[in-house]
Amino acid sequence: MADILKVAMPKGRIYKKASALFRSAGLPIPMDIDDTRKLVIPLPEAGMEFILAKPVDVPTYVEYGVADIGIVGKDVLMEENKDVYELLDLGIARCRMSVIGLPDWTPDIQQRVATKYPNVASQYFREQGQQVEVVKLNGSIELAPLIGLADRIVDMVETGQTLKENGLVEMTSLFEITSRLIANRVSYRMKNREIQELCDRLQQVILAGEANRQKM
Ligand SMILES: Nc1ncnc2c1ncn2[C@@H]1O[C@H](COP(=O)(O)OP(=O)(O)OP(=O)(O)O)[C@@H](O)[C@H]1O
Ligand SMILES: O=P(O)(O)OC[C@H]1O[C@H](OP(=O)(O)OP(=O)(O)O)[C@H](O)[C@@H]1O
Numbered sequence: 001m002a003d004i005l006k007v008a009m010p011k012g013r014i015y016k017k018a019s020a021l022f023r024s025a026g027l028p029i030p031m032d033i034d035d036t037r038k039l040v041i042p043l044p045e046a047g048m049e050f051i052l053a054k055p056v057d058v059p060t061y062v063e064y065g066v067a068d069i070g071i072v073g074k075d076v077l078m079e080e081n082k083d084v085y086e087l088l089d090l091g092i093a094r095c096r097m098s099v100i101g102l103p104d105w106t107p108d109i110q111q112r113v114a115t116k117y118p119n120v121a122s123q124y125f126r127e128q129g130q131q132v133e134v135v136k137l138n139g140s141i142e143l144a145p146l147i148g149l150a151d152r153i154v155d156m157v158e159t160g161q162t163l164k165e166n167g168l169v170e171m172t173s174l175f176e177i178t179s180r181l182i183a184n185r186v187s188y189r190m191k192n193r194e195i196q197e198l199c200d201r202l203q204q205v206i207l208a209g210e211a212n213r214q215k216m
Helices: 017-024 031-035 053-064 076-079 118-127 143-147 161-165 186-188 191-215
Strands: 005-010 040-043 048-053 069-073 083-087 096-103 112-115 133-137 150-157 169-177 179-183
Touching: 005 017, 005 053, 005 191, 017 031, 017 191, 031 186, 048 053, 053 069, 053 076, 053 179, 069 076, 069 083, 069 150, 076 118, 076 169, 083 186, 083 191, 118 133, 143 150, 143 161, 150 169, 179 186, 179 191
Parallel strands: 005 048, 005 069, 112 133, 112 150
Antiparallel strands: 040 048, 069 179, 083 179, 096 150, 096 169
């Protein structure tokens, strides 16, 4: 009998895209779970159990093995640096991580950068040879340059709407970001057949999507 796969799913903007991808891969995931407040959702027909987690916590659940696999943005993976396998680029929740500032920004001796991603930002500015003080915030990052907390920010840009509405400009695009399928190292060995089968199914859907986009 196949083992049940415990899947750490991120609540928020990735969730519906991820559950839609699973359905496209032929997994029987009922539609009514998309709006539930339940946090542990048994899905015996799909051979899975969803664990609904805050996105930033997904790699932690997977690293500790309380989830076998998980779905998480590359931004979180880069920032959290957890000991997990990255199995697949799912190509969903696409955006980019960028350095952003006011249009009249000029380098100053004392520079401050606000971000949700202090590790990624610190490494980037170190590599650039720029001495900056990095300030960690948890949301509404665009506020920081507007009210003088920081000169620049490192944050996500998707449509560019938030920047536009707040009079900010994207100065440098650092990384393209998409969601990834990750696995616990022990689960990857112990439940290899189930994980590999899921990867194959998802891969087919992703490749079909790419082929369709190229035709358009
Ligand atoms: N416009 C966007 N802004 C931020 N992240 C985005 C965007 N589009 C896609 N993403 C991806 O979605 C992931 C989850 O974002 P989401 O806003 O749901 O969670 P969060 O940032 O942890 O917010 P919250 O603190 O409200 O839970 C990000 O880690 C990133 O990979
Ligand atoms: O380019 P856009 O399409 O405007 O998207 C980018 C915005 O979306 C995210 O914020 P989010 O909605 O997650 O809010 P928060 O960071 O304040 O929690 C991100 O931090 C940007 O502010």
